[in-house]
Amino acid sequence: MYCRHCGKELNENADYCTSCGVSTNKGNAYCSFCGAETNEAADVCVKCGAKLKKLNGEPKSKIVAGLLGVFLGAFGIHRFYLGYTTIGVVQLILSVLLGFFTCGVTTAIVGLWGFIEGILIICGTVITTDSDGNLLQ
Ligand SMILES: [Zn+2]
Numbered sequence: 001m002y003c004r005h006c007g008k009e010l011n012e013n014a015d016y017c018t019s020c021g022v023s024t025n026k027g028n029a030y031c032s033f034c035g036a037e038t039n040e041a042a043d044v045c046v047k048c049g050a051k052l053k054k055l056n057g058e059p060k061s062k063i064v065a066g067l068l069g070v071f072l073g074a075f076g077i078h079r080f081y082l083g084y085t086t087i088g089v090v091q092l093i094l095s096v097l098l099g100f101f102t103c104g105v106t107t108a109i110v111g112l113w114g115f116i117e118g119i120l121i122i123c124g125t126v127i128t129t130d131s132d133g134n135l136l137q
C-alpha cells in the first residue's frame with residue numbers, strides 16, 4: 001500500500017508512514033492502492049477505481065467483531081458493532097422472533113450465518129470494512 005498523505009510505498013502492515021509519520025488511516029492526497037495523486041474530496045481513485053477510504057471515528061477491531069459473530073452471531077451483535085444496523089436487525093428478528101415460531105430453527109440458521117461471518121471477518125475476507133468504509137484493524 002501507499003501512504004495516503006505523502007504517497008510513499010509502505011509495508012502492507014505498516015501503521016504509520018515511515019516517511020512522514022502520518023497514520024496509514026489518515027490523509028486522502030494519494031491512493032493507498034496504486035499511489036496515484038487523488039483529489040482530497042474524491043471518493044474513488046480515478047486511476048485504479050479503488051474506493052478511497054476515509055476514517056470516520058475509531059477503526060473497529062476485526063477480532064472483536066469476529067468473536068461477536070462467532071459467539072453472538074445469532075443476534076446480529078457483530079453487525080451492530082460494525083454499524084450495519086439494518087442487517088443486524090434482520091438477523092435479530094429472524095433468530096428471536098421467527099425463532100420463537102420455528103422452535104429455534106431460524107435461530108440456528110442465523111447462528112450459523114453469524115458464525116461464518118465471524119470467521120470471514122477474522123480472516124479478513126468478504127467483510128473487511130465497517131459501515132463507514134473504515135478498514136477493520
Ligand atoms: Zn507518508
Ligand SMILES: [Zn+2]
Pocket residue numbers: 031032033034035036045046047048049050
Ligand atoms: Zn488508485
